[in-house]
Structures are given as structure tokens and as C-alpha cells.
Amino acid sequence: MTDARLRHGRASLALSFFVQGVTFALLVTRIPAIQDRYGISDGLLPVFLAAVPILAGVGSVLTEKVVARVRPRVVLRWAQPLVLLALLGVGAGSEVWQAALALGVFGLAVGALDASMNMMGVSLQRAYGRSIMLGFHAAYSLGGIAGASMAWAGAHWDLSLLVSYLPAVVVLLPVAFIGSRWYVEGKQDEELPQGAERGKAGSVSFKLLMPLCLVMCFAYIGDSTVSNWSAKYLQDVLGSSEQLSTVPYNVYMVTTLLGRAVGDFGVRRFGAVAVVRSGSVLAAAGFGVVAVAGGAWVGMLGFTMLGLGLCVIVPQTFAAAGRMFPGASDTAIARLNIFNYVGFLVGSPLVGALGDAWSYRGAMLVPMVLVLATLVYAKSFGAEPARYGGGHERPRTVDVG
Secondary structure (H helix, E strand, O other), rough: OOHHHHHHHHHHHHHOOOOOOOOHHHHHHOHHHHHHHOOOOOOOHHHHHHHHHHHHHHHHHHHHOOOOOOOHHHHHHHHHHHHHHHHHHHHHOOOOOHHHHHHHHHEEEEEEEEHHHHHHHHHHHHHOOOOHHHHHHHHHHHHHHHHHHHHHHHHHOOOOOOHHHHHHHHHHHHHHHHHHOOOOOOOOOOOOOOOOOOOOOHHHHHHHHHHHHHHHHHHHHHHHHHHHHHHHHHHOOOOOOOOHHHHHHHHHHHHHHHHHHHHHHHHHHOOOHEEEEHHHHHHHHHHHHHHOOOOHHHHHHHHHHHHHHOOHHHHHHHHHHHOOOOHHHHHHHHHHHHHHHHHHHHHHHHHHHHHOOOOHHOOOHHHHHHHHHHHHHHHHHHHOOOOHHHHHOOOOOOEEE
């Protein structure tokens, strides 16, 4: 397959990551508006918020079964429009049951979308023969910044959810669907090392995969701590203004984008193990700075360090699973993806409970320790049964749809 088709496939997948970043940000940054629109009580809101990642985990499990029959590109081609339409449904409804239905569809489709996108990313990385996964996740971060900016504009101008969501869906849905014509996948079963297992679910050892699952969980506990508690921490603990308290998450997203934009070069130069270790230490140091900060600006320095450190871990965890199980990477990634949602579910309540029972400064030390524990499992990122082309950066056989 020509280099041009590989480039087109890479660009189309990056577009899907970008669209998903926009979509997810539009949902999570307008949660207060969703609560107000549907009259969801404070007691019921956590149920709705927990249901989305739980159903996303179910969607990831189902995707593992589906890709045994159809290629991940087919799942992604139809899951992405479904996610966008579910977002529109959240904005268009008026009854609580309608919100529950739309969010349920959103959760299931997001699980299928996340799993299939990362399956394709790992497959394309194998076809390229060099690290490109961080670039896809950089596109997601860029989409998150764009989506959060759209949400801010909607809130600033007091637009309804439907009016806020409709332009994004009208533009992104056809763009994503048309872009899916150029999806490209590397064939899993070609050029594998002698004796490697082929794409059977049974070839994925959960014992071998577990270190990566724990790392994924720890990373998302750290990420959800920033997304859910950074504003409250800056305002209530560090005494910032309400306006200034909104800055850390934006800074976190920007540094995540920057770190991922250059992260692939670091992996190519120093290796995945070194990059993950450096990211873990930097992220843990960021949590430490946040915990001891005497003022808002020092706190923001800590959140900046967090963005630069955490951003490399998740993409490299997916990539490591693909290297560890080269003949069954789709299965490994679908199972690994579940721990994305486990970390998201655990992180926010954990920090909140510790903050109320102890102190929010002390609570920040818990994700710090968990992220630092990634160092224990860093060697798993070096598992590489099929080394890429003897160091040559040449594309391998690809499967185009």
C-alpha cells in the first residue's frame, strides 16, 4: 500500500479523535445546564454521571465481541455518528427519561468508539513501524479544547443546549462519516514473530495485561481529579477568585495537547519505558506541588506539570498492549479500555470523600501515589514481541476500507 494511503488513513483517524474530543467536552462541560434543563436533583445527578462510564465499559466489552466478526473500522464508522446524535438527543429532550435514554446511548456508543479508535491507532502504528499514537491523542486534546470553548460560548450567551449542540453536530457528523472512507488498518496477523498467537481472545493473558490495566486506571484517577476538582481546589483551598479557578483545567488541556504533540518524538528517541517513567514522575511532582501550594499561581504550576506528565501515559498504555499481544491487539485494547472508565468512576468520588473526611490537600496525595506507582509497572511498556522492522521506518501491509 502506498505511503499516500497510509497518510490519508492516519489523517482520517486523527479527525475521528478530534471529533470525539469536541463531542465529549461539549457534554461534560455543560453538566450543570443538563441538570437544570431536566430538573435532575443533586442526589440523582451522580447516578446519571456514573451510568455513562459504566455503559461505556459495557460498550467496550461488546466491541471485543463484535470485532471478532467485523473490522474495527466498521464499528468506528457507525459508532461516531451515533455518539453525535446521542449528544443532540441530550440537548433536544425535555423529560428525565429522555435524558436517561440519550445518555445511555451516548455511553454505549462512546465505549465502542473509544475501543475501536484505539484499536485502529495501534494497528496503524504497526503499519507505520514507529510511534504515532500520541499524535492521535493530541488530536483528541485539541478537540477537547475546541469543545470546551464552544461550551463556554454557549454558557456565556445563555444559549439552550440544543442551540449549543446543533451546529457542532451538523458540521462534524458528515465530516466524520465522509472521513471514514479513508480509514486504514494494519493487518494484525502479518509479519508477527515466530510462535506469536493469532487473533484469538484466549491468547490475551489477563495476568500479563493487568499491569497495563492498573496503569490505565491510575492515569484516569489522576485525570478525573483535575477535571472534577481543580476549580474547587483553587477557589476553596488556595483562595483564588471564581474566574481564576476556571483556568487550571484549560491550562491542563493545553499542556496535554502540547505534551502529546511532541510525545511521539520522545518515544522514538528514548523509548516508551523512559517516556512513561518521566511522565509519571512529572505528574506525581505536579500533584505534590498542588498539595503544598501556598497560592493560586503555584497551584496552577502544579496543574501544568500534571498535564505534561499524565498526557503520555494513556496513549502509550494502548500502544504497549498492542505490542504485548500483536496477534490479538483488538481484544487486549477492548479489555484495557474498560479500566479507562474504572479510573474515571473511582477518581472523583475518592478525592471528594477524602477531602471531606480529611483535607483536600491530603486528598491530592492519593492520586500522586497512584500515578507514582506506574514506575513499578513501567517495564511492561517495553514488552515488544514484534519489533518494528528492525528499526527501519517503513510501512507494512495494510487493510483499507
